[in-house]
Amino acid sequence: MPEERRRFLTTREVHKSFAAPGGTTVALNGVDLDIARGSFVSIIGPSGCGKSTLLQIMAGLIDATSGAVVLNGRKVDGPPRNVIYVFQQYTRSLFPWKTVERNVAFGLENRERLSREAVAARTRDIIALVKLTGFEQHYPWQLSGGMQQRVAIARALACRPDVLLMDEPFSAVDALTRVGLQELLRSLWRELGLTVVFVTHDVDEGVYLSTRVVALSRAPATVAVDLAIDLPHPRSQIATRALPEYLDYRARLLAQLFADEGLVATEAA
């Protein structure tokens, strides 16, 4: 793989500390990552370890205390054009005064110089892609949680970003809806050649979706485990999850996570 492709999105020695009562809290303590173009990378870690902070730094939404994020050779110092961040709290991230159609068109109207017709056409296509045709004139709050998250994904994809940064996007929906969203995201990733960085606290979700899983240690966080997930595509929610390799990846990541949390996940004999 050529160098610039392998190092499409990189973080170099990223530190982040916050002012806290009685001193400063170090959240990230030198995180180095090279994310290849077209890869699907999940970031897992104990709660409060700074996963979301790292993602927001990558998105240019907050600044690192020191270190740098470089996207395609350019230092990130503000939200880059070709990166869209998808928030965990879709109910708060969608604009309640806009219909589904207006929400999806939001990015298009604002960053692309497109004619009205082109915006309408692209909006229609992308709504079809996330299977929300027929709901264009609904308001987000009239939809179920899973549908709302699909609106948020459609809004992000409408701008045809190269990178999608997703912060625990499926954590607030029920298990079956989540499977549906996972499949949708997988197929969009494969079809559109996206680079996805996906923060989750769910090891199974991370392994199933990704080509690579990075586990952060407890705060102050560094990269603790970095696993290439060499599972065949296309994947299957049932067959893939039963593969011995899948179980092995899962076990290694869980062991790391449990050790971090100080959990003893085995009953005494």
Place this chain on the structure above:
Amino acid sequence: MSDTTEIDQAASAKSGGRLAILWRTRWIGVAFIVLLLVAWEVAAASGMMPSMSFPRMSAVLATWWELIVSGELFGELVPSLLRMFAGYFIGAALGIVLGLLMGYFRFFYSLLEPITEVLRPIPSPAYLPIVILFLGIDDEMKIFMISFASFFPVLLNTYSGVRSVDPIQLQTARTFGVTGWKLMWQIVLPSASPFIFTGMRISLAVALIVMVISEMVAASSGIGYFILSAQRGFKIRDMFAGVLTLAVVGYVLNRLFVAIENRVLAWHYGYTQQQRN
């Protein structure tokens, strides 16, 4: 026969007929107003109250009708409403613009918040003499008074609305490259609009009050002038008719406002309803 009719019949049978509707709907409140007017009529007719300053309700209504038919009342009302709306819209527009700036830019908040807190508690009638000194007693004075008083409720509500915009919405806009004035117009303004409407509804009532006060102090036309000069000329029925007119005007304005608000903020009611469930 349709199902609906059957249900209706069942309902009215259960509740004991037509009269029961009165108890279950807002008509009970209307009936109460009618009852008070009848009590007024009886009290005036029985001579319990001095008839000079307390005419019968029926006489007041008759005079009111005459004033409406002759066009005299509208002749007074129209200039009043024109002043009121001119002042109200100027005040509300300035309140929204400055409220957005104060809510959005720390600098404007620090600059303007103290003076707002000093000027706001002054009751409008108190600065009326000063305004007369500079603007005279014509329309300019009244429009200024009305807009100044309408300004503050809109300003306060607008900037608290801006401050309560969900940071996630702002971050979302940023990730889509929407910043600066675009962010203000597309996210901050609609997000704060429920607050802005609250401020504008308060200001509408304030505008009506200040309109009447300023016309009572100095005017040669307008409904406030009409009421005061009727009282001074011992035309007591005219005076009451003028006050009743204001009641109707206030009611209609508020209903109109609520109708517009319900239309513009339909999303907000749906959204908050859904959040509560």
